[in-house]
Amino acid sequence: MAPSKEQTQRRVYVLPTELVDRIVAFQAEKGFPSEVEAVRKLLDEALKSRDTDKTIIRRFLYRLEKLRLPTEVAKDVLVGHPLVTDLSFGRDHIKFTISGYGVYRISELGQVDYYSSSHKRWDPWTPDREAHSEA
Structure with a gap:
């Protein structure tokens, strides 16, 4: 479930093509409906690994x-x-x-x-x- 509009911020990032290709492959592999959802999941998992x-x-x-x-x-x-x-x-x-x-x-x-x-x-x-x- 996507966060509500009040809890989100729109950001634009420029990414290398190879990284975008990896994101698209991850999206397809996991069945996410959009690249945005795939990126949210990847970022969330990466940041969790830094938690204390x-x-x-x-x-x-x-x-x-x-x-x-x-x-x-x-x-x-x-x-x-x-x-x-x-x-x-x-x-x-x-x-x-x-x-x-x-x-x-x-x-x-x-x-x-x-x-x-x-x-x-x-x-x-x-x-x-x-x-x-x-x-």
């Missing part, structure tokens, strides 16, 4: 403020993300693992905790917490 725990969690919380449905937000932000290696749904939270960062859970109200394997407990997560792998 902070960017993923901030994106989740931003979407949760708007949607108020954690399962829908998880579908949009976490499912299929190349860094999310595990995802489960609890009664009042969503738990997920971010490769290279650790295990997190987010409540329906937006409370974020991370699992401290060294302390064997859940601790509150803050964006300024040092990122390091505990997975």
Whole structure:
């Protein structure tokens, strides 16, 4: 589904012919209805690979403020993300693992905790917490 008009910006980029040919081939291979949709998908996947725990969690919380449905937000932000290696749904939270960062859970109200394997407990997560792998 394409984003609404209010959430989009029109941009024009000049690309090498070889790159355009690769985009068109990707579009045909994956069955996207337009080159624009193919480019959106390619850009989204490339940018996801640059994400950190902070960017993923901030994106989740931003979407949760708007949607108020954690399962829908998880579908949009976490499912299929190349860094999310595990995802489960609890009664009042969503738990997920971010490769290279650790295990997190987010409540329906937006409370974020991370699992401290060294302390064997859940601790509150803050964006300024040092990122390091505990997975």
